[in-house]
Amino acid sequence: MLLSLHRLGGWCIERLQGLVFLAWTMARSFYVRTFGCQMNEHDSEQLEALLSADGLVRAPDLQSADVVVLNTCCIRENADNRFYGHLGHLKSLSEAKPGMQIAVGGCLAQREGEALLERAGHIDVVFGTHNLERLPQLLKKAALSGPVVEVLDARDRVLEPEGLPGHDPAVNELAAAASHDALGALAARRVPYAAWITIQRGCDNSCAFCTVPQVRGPEVSRPFDVLVAEARALAGQGVTEVTLLGQNVNSYGRDITRRRPLFADLLRAIGAVEGIRRVRFTSPHPKDLRPETIAAMAETDAVCEHLHLPLQSGSNRVLGAMHRGYTAQRYLEKVAAARDAIPDLALTTDIIVGFPSETESDFEDTLAVVAEAGYDSAYTFVFSPRPGTAAASMTGSFVPDEVVADRFARLVEVVDRSGISRHRARIGQIEEVLVEGPSKRNADVWTGRTRQGKLVHFSPSFASGPARGPGGQPARGPGGQPGGQPAGGPGSQSNVWPSPATSGDLGLHRGLRPGSYATVQVTDAAPHHLVGYLRELVALPADAGGEVRRPGSEPGGRARPVGVAPEPSGSPEGSVAVGRRLIPVRVG
Numbered sequence: 278m279l280l281s282l283h284r285l286g287g288w289c290i291e292r293l294q295g296l297v298f299l300a301w302t303m304a305r306s307f308y309v310r311t312f313g314c315q316m317n318e319h320d321s322e323q324l325e326a327l328l329s330a331d332g333l334v335r336a337p338d339l340q341s342a343d344v345v346v347l348n349t350c351c352i353r354e355n356a357d358n359r360f361y362g363h364l365g366h367l368k369s370l371s372e373a374k375p376g377m378q379i380a381v382g383g384c385l386a387q388r389e390g391e392a393l394l395e396r397a398g399h400i401d402v403v404f405g406t407h408n409l410e411r412l413p414q415l416l417k418k419a420a421l422s423g424p425v426v427e428v429l430d431a432r433d434r435v436l437e438p439e440g441l442p443g444h445d446p447a448v449n450e451l452a453a454a455a456s457h458d459a460l461g462a463l464a465a466r467r468v469p470y471a472a473w474i475t476i477q478r479g480c481d482n483s484c485a486f487c488t489v490p491q492v493r494g495p496e497v498s499r500p501f502d503v504l505v506a507e508a509r510a511l512a513g514q515g516v517t518e519v520t521l522l523g524q525n526v527n528s529y530g531r532d533i534t535r536r537r538p539l540f541a542d543l544l545r546a547i548g549a550v551e552g553i554r555r556v557r558f559t560s561p562h563p564k565d566l567r568p569e570t571i572a573a574m575a576e577t578d579a580v581c582e583h584l585h586l587p588l589q590s591g592s593n594r595v596l597g598a599m600h601r602g603y604t605a606q607r608y609l610e611k612v613a614a615a616r617d618a619i620p621d622l623a624l625t626t627d628i629i630v631g632f633p634s635e636t637e638s639d640f641e642d643t644l645a646v647v648a649e650a651g652y653d654s655a656y657t658f659v660f661s662p663r664p665g666t667a668a669a670s671m672t673g674s675f676v677p678d679e680v681v682a683d684r685f686a687r688l689v690e691v692v693d694r695s696g697i698s699r700h701r702a703r704i705g706q707i708e709e710v711l712v713e714g715p716s717k718r719n720a721d722v723w724t725g726r727t728r729q730g731k732l733v734h735f736s737p738s739f740a741s742g743p744a745r746g747p748g749g750q751p752a753r754g755p756g757g758q759p760g761g762q763p764a765g766g767p768g769s770q771s772n773v774w775p776s777p778a779t780s781g782d783l784g785l786h787r788g789l790r791p792g793s794y795a796t797v798q799v800t801d802a803a804p805h806h807l808v809g810y811l812r813e814l815v816a817l818p819a820d821a822g823g824e825v826r827r828p829g830s831e832p833g834g835r836a837r838p839v840g841v842a843p844e845p846s847g848s849p850e851g852s853v854a855v856g857r858r859l860i861p862v863r864v865g
């Protein structure tokens with residue numbers, strides 16, 4: 278095991294350098310813990326790829342790792358608190374384990390820099406948001422000469438000069454590639470069938486509550502061609518669903534050209550990549566949601582019918598104080614335009630409760646917009662003052678905690694009511710799901726995501742009866758009657774649905790596995806998920822051959838089967854809307 282030489286004393290450093298780097302080539306293990314958003318999750322995938330490329334292996338848990346990396350978030354106070362809690366626990370672990378290294382990166386590290394070391398002397402490396410490709414080098418440097426802080430003001434290329442002890446040309450090459458926009462392709466993905474693509478870093482806006490511009494810097498778009506090439510490469514590796522990530526995705530390319538909205542072009546280009554069946558993106562800013570983007574969403578089959586459009590507040594006065602750049606009316610007009618263009622659009626949002634000076638009347642405006650927008654779901658947050666933001670200095674107008682708590686509970690109630698009503702409207706429909714696998718709580722129930730991004734718990738076998746929720750609760754039939762059978766579903770048509778005796782293990786036998794696409798009949802709904810049962814396998818994951826027979830489907834086509842279930846007819850044939858056509862489907 279590699280020793281941290283600075284802990285042995287400076288006198289021995291030079292003599293032991295050779296041994297250190299011999300030891301470094303032995304397999305060390307790492308564990309990356311991520312706090313915060315999908316952007317951080319994806320950064321962590323890239324950190325894992327960099328460490329693996331440097332010869333380290335992933336540890337099964339934090340306790341057994343030689344290198345622990347904490348990828349931090351500072352968007353909300355509770356993320357800060359959780360991080361410091363983890364850091365405290367790591368102190369005793371590192372004391373009991375000589376040679377263990379702790380690296381802290383991400384947004385909070387970018388904000389705190391040196392101050393982190395002063396607060397926690399057991400940290401070996403602090404790195405920021407602009408130089409994550411430097412982690413392998415920084416770990417080596419820290420092992421040689423003690424704790425290292427490297428936080429840059431902007432994304433830049435920093436390479437070790439050749440000849441420096443520990444210089445590793447391979448890692449430099451990797452870092453050079455990373456700083457030339459190839460880092461995205463290096464991600465160590467959790468699943469082989471879905472991937473994130475970071476299209477842009479930073480943000481040019483100045484929302485009063487947000488610290489992102491401070492810690493991520495101004496908007497920098499990755500080159501268009503690189504992104505399309507990355508999508509092609511991912512499709513070649515078996516990825517069928519990509520999610521485009523950025524702080525303000527629909528302003529993508531503004532730093533490249535102002536002549537045309539490049540985000541719309543990017544949606545079309547990535548949607549046209551062979552093998553990519555689904556394109557998602559998060560998050561767009563309402564003020565930058567242009568008609569061209571809505572048109573690209575509507576006209577590109579692969580782009581999913583889901584728009585996450587952060588509202589933050591429904592009060593024009595509060596929106597102004599937040600520096601959001603739109604009014605509630607303008608927001609609702611954009612929602613209406615998107616709904617007109619994209620039938621069956623799912624709409625989700627972010628809302629902050631208790632922004633400084635928010636009155637009861639402001640809050641009621643928010644409730645009114647929530648009711649009118651008809652959200653499928655919403656992330657609701659209590660305002661949390663972030664150091665360095667404009668809102669953090671509005672201490673004189675902070676809303677009392679008990680008022681915020683009351684408003685928060687009322688908002689959640691309205692959002693849940695909207696969610697359950699939108700979900701109940703889907704009972705009886707057939708949805709295409711990207712299969713994620715058996716539920717963690719009940720292996721007899723599988724989970725998947727619809728094109729609208731909704732979680733579905735479904736029975737994986739035609740023969741196993743209507744789905745139960747992951748906790749084992751009985752499914753409800755149309756209308757919500759407990760124990761109800763879906764129209765045309767198992768039990769109601771025993772002459773139609775195959776039995777185990779004739780069909781064997783139907784679910785897995787038919788190739789159902791994580792990464793498959795299947796249609797599911799929706800039989801029940803909850804505020805945060807749907808319940809149903811398997812109808813038909815649509816496509817296999819790439820490692821199992823990709824396509825399955827689909828009557829009427831285009832070769833390699835991208836399915837969009839969201840439709841009303843066929844009426845029971847005693848025949849296993851029905852029809853389902855795929856894209857803008859009806860195609861026959863064989864039930865069972």
Ligand code: SF4
Nearest residue numbers: 480482484487489524
């Ligand atoms: S758009 Fe506003 S909330 Fe979003 S990252 Fe930029 S500053 Fe933060």
